[in-house]
Amino acid sequence: MAMAGVDMRLAPNAYRELHWHTANEWSLMLKGSVRLAAVDENGQSFIDDISAGDVWFFPAGVPHSIQAQALDEGCEFLLVFDDGSFSEDGTFLASELFLRNPKEVLSKNLQTPISAFENLPSDQLYIFPGTPAPADISNSSTVNITGSPRELPINKSYTYHWSQQHPYTVPGGSIKLIDTANFPIASDLAAALVTIEPGAMRELHWHLTSDQWNFFIQGSARITIYMAPDSSRTFDYTAGDVGYIPASNSHYIENTGTEDVIFLEVLKQDKFTDISVAQWLALTPRQVVKDTLGLPDSTLNKLPRQKTYLKPGNRNLTALARNPNGTAAYEP
Numbered sequence: 001m002a003m004a005g006v007d008m009r010l011a012p013n014a015y016r017e018l019h020w021h022t023a024n025e026w027s028l029m030l031k032g033s034v035r036l037a038a039v040d041e042n043g044q045s046f047i048d049d050i051s052a053g054d055v056w057f058f059p060a061g062v063p064h065s066i067q068a069q070a071l072d073e074g075c076e077f078l079l080v081f082d083d084g085s086f087s088e089d090g091t092f093l094a095s096e097l098f099l100r101n102p103k104e105v106l107s108k109n110l111q112t113p114i115s116a117f118e119n120l121p122s123d124q125l126y127i128f129p130g131t132p133a134p135a136d137i138s139n140s141s142t143v144n145i146t147g148s149p150r151e152l153p154i155n156k157s158y159t160y161h162w163s164q165q166h167p168y169t170v171p172g173g174s175i176k177l178i179d180t181a182n183f184p185i186a187s188d189l190a191a192a193l194v195t196i197e198p199g200a201m202r203e204l205h206w207h208l209t210s211d212q213w214n215f216f217i218q219g220s221a222r223i224t225i226y227m228a229p230d231s232s233r234t235f236d237y238t239a240g241d242v243g244y245i246p247a248s249n250s251h252y253i254e255n256t257g258t259e260d261v262i263f264l265e266v267l268k269q270d271k272f273t274d275i276s277v278a279q280w281l282a283l284t285p286r287q288v289v290k291d292t293l294g295l296p297d298s299t300l301n302k303l304p305r306q307k308t309y310l311k312p313g314n315r316n317l318t319a320l321a322r323n324p325n326g327t328a329a330y331e332p
Contacts, residue, residue: 001084010068018094023083032075038064053163057186172200172310190272199313202253204277214243219261
């Protein structure tokens with residue numbers, strides 16, 4: 001696997017302590033809000049408050065902290081690392097840093113008496129309760145709102161207020177894209193936040209060079225993966241599940257339930273790209289498609305030359321055979 005994920009929750013005012021990683025960290029806020037603080041290699045500090053639907057990215061080695069805002073239910077966020085073998089063993093903690101160095105060295109380094117270190121924690125903190133963050137912050141990202149699936153102009157900070165981006169809406173649902181075109185600091189992770197209406201589907205497609213890591217936020221879905229030369233497997237997913245699809249394997253994501261499916265689609269590359277089966281056939285010489293697949297002109301005339309990402313449900317077809325329990329995924 002090329003990517004790894006963590007689902008983390010913090011109580012109100014709690015911290016994910018000051019730390020840095022050996023892998024790049026991409027995160028989507030699922031619930032609540034947090035205050036982020038970081039310092040880069042040029043001595044530039046960064047502080048921002050982000051909420052559900054927003055994204056952050058910290059390159060490997062950049063130290064940062066995460067504090068839940070004082071909300072009744074705390075917060076939840078999804079972390080994605082660009083290393084499939086990533087573990088907490090690749091996380092460096094400020095508490096451990098101070099515990100693993102002689103106090104005489106700490107004193108000399110910070111130019112302060114040794115007595116200043118009498119109250120150091122006796123073990124790593126990892127997650128711990130904190131005091132409420134000040135109401136004002138000195139730095140904040142610029143939010144730009146447009147109507148395209150990949151929002152422009154670009155945002156050069158460690159955060160991106162994805163919640164403020166208008167989704168690209170098509171029959172069957174909507175999609176929002178984030179990659180280096182609008183969030184350039186996330187140089188090797190691109191993502192789509194997809195909403196699929198009941199009975200609709202994320203169209204048949206594949207990704208050229210990147211594996212796909214999925215996290216299902218809401219609803220029930222089904223994926224069939226085709227792997228060359230002649231095998232396929234079908235999987236069912238519900239909220240909280242994770243899916244993984246190797247590069248170049250074709251697949252779809254179909255809503256098999258009665259509520260919207262919302263899921264995250266993450267690629268390990270700088271731009272979000274895919275090959276749409278419908279668009280591929282539409283742009284291929286018709287004679288070639290007819291000779292290969294035997295499709296009639298009535299079908300080929302309907303193929304979109306522009307990528308649509310989603311396909312609406314066919315209300316003329318029953319969904320009874322699509323659910324393992326024999327119930328309809330939607331009313332025909």
